[in-house]
Amino acid sequence: MIPAIIRLPEIKSTNSYAIELLSKERPTEGCVIITDHQTAGKGTDTNTWESEKGKNLTFSLILYPALAADQQFILNKAVALGIYEFLRAELPGHRVSIKWPNDLYIVDKKICGILIQNSVTGNKLEYMVVGIGLNVNQTLFTSDAPNPVSMKMVTGTEFNLDEILQKLLHSIFLRYTHCNPRTTRKIESEYLTALYRLEEWHDYLVKGVKVHSKITGTNAYGQLLLENQTGETIVCDLKEVKFII
Numbered sequence: 001m002i003p004a005i006i007r008l009p010e011i012k013s014t015n016s017y018a019i020e021l022l023s024k025e026r027p028t029e030g031c032v033i034i035t036d037h038q039t040a041g042k043g044t045d046t047n048t049w050e051s052e053k054g055k056n057l058t059f060s061l062i063l064y065p066a067l068a069a070d071q072q073f074i075l076n077k078a079v080a081l082g083i084y085e086f087l088r089a090e091l092p093g094h095r096v097s098i099k100w101p102n103d104l105y106i107v108d109k110k111i112c113g114i115l116i117q118n119s120v121t122g123n124k125l126e127y128m129v130v131g132i133g134l135n136v137n138q139t140l141f142t143s144d145a146p147n148p149v150s151m152k153m154v155t156g157t158e159f160n161l162d163e164i165l166q167k168l169l170h171s172i173f174l175r176y177t178h179c180n181p182r183t184t185r186k187i188e189s190e191y192l193t194a195l196y197r198l199e200e201w202h203d204y205l206v207k208g209v210k211v212h213s214k215i216t217g218t219n220a221y222g223q224l225l226l227e228n229q230t231g232e233t234i235v236c237d238l239k240e241v242k243f244i245i
Contacts, residue, residue, distance in 0.1 A: 003030035003061070003169060010053075012040040014060035015117055015131040022119070022127055027062050030173065034059035034165070038133075050143040056150070057134040057165055063176065065128050069120040071184070072128075073222030076102055076116055077191040078179040079130055082172035083112055084194050090167070091154055097196040100215070100224045101238060104134075105196050108245050109149035111135050130172075136164055147245060192217055197243075205242040206234060 004027065011017055014033045021027060037053040051058050065075055080098045087096045087104060099105045104112035115131040135150035136159050151159055179187065192198065201214050204226065213226040213234065224241055226234040 003032045003173075004028050005032045005034060008033065008035045010037040010039060011035045012038070013131075014038060014058060015115060015129050018060040018062055018129045018131075019117065022062065022129070029062065029064050031062040032059050032169065033062075050141055050145060050148070051133055051135075052138045052140075054161075055138040056136045057132065057161060057168065059132055059165070061130040061132070061169075061172070063128040063130065065125045065176075066180070067125060069118070069123045069125050070220075071181070072116075072118055072120075072125060073101075073218070073220070074184055074187055075125075075128060075176075075179060076114075076222065077187050078175045079114060079116070079172055080104070081187065081190055081194065082175035083114070083132070083134070083168065085175070086168050086171035087111065089171075090164070091151065094154055096194075098191065098194045099196040099243070100218065101222060106149050106154055109147045110145070111149050111151065111154075132168075134164075134168065136161060203244045205244060206236060207240050210244075 008017070014035055018033050021033070035058055038051055038058040067075065080102050083104050084096055084098055091106065095107050097105050099110070102114040102116065103110050112132065112134045117129045117131070119126040135148060137152045138150050139153055141148040195215060195217070197215050199214055199216065201212060204211050204213060206226070211226070211228055211234065213228045216225045216227050216233070218224055219235065224236040226236060226241070228234060
């Protein structure tokens with residue numbers, strides 16, 4: 001897949017731009033909206049995304065998945081795995097993992113965030129906008145984000161953003177184009193293997209209450225599965241659980 005790329009010097013949010021564009025036309029699948037400076041980048045829930053101008057990759061992809069709406073979390077996993085594989089190739093020797101549902105971590109620090117917004121009609125996915133913020137060359141973070149890290153901070157190396165973008169897109173599209181009902185089990189297995197803190201005992205805030213538990217996986221709806229010390233399974237939606245790091 002060779003994507004069309006729309007480059008913008010500055011914009012509030014590449015996801016918002018992509019959704020507005022989709023309201024007017026149907027861009028080619030794989031279309032990339034990228035900016036040097038995202039002034040109001042969105043994170044999961046109500047979070048924002050800090051990114052120094054010209055230092056990182058902040059972009060959105062427009063996709064038209066041939067999957068039912070109730071399979072959308074498989075797409076989430078596939079995209080996360082594409083970025084995970086890219087980071088493992090670029091940062092050999094460093095512990096990369098996927099923090100549920102869709103952050104990329106180096107040990108206990110966040111290097112990449114993903115925000116996926118879908119349009120659904122009935123049980124059909126009309127489109128999927130994948131917003132990605134990857135910390136590449138930024139070394140000073142001034143927001144109250146608790147644990148950011150960048151590729152340069154990890155390696156001490158300055159990266160060429162255009163080269164990194166092409167490698168990252170290739171890895172994501174490779175995963176996406178092989179995402180279909182027949183590969184669901186493989187994607188789920190590989191996502192589980194890459195999952196941050198899998199089968200490790202830690203404290204979590206579940207609906208505001210501290211619970212000592214371990215992550216055992218996710219269910220078909222994308223919810224996080226925890227197991228407490230008495231063997232009880234706790235099913236968590238995004239707003240119901242907070243990682244204590």
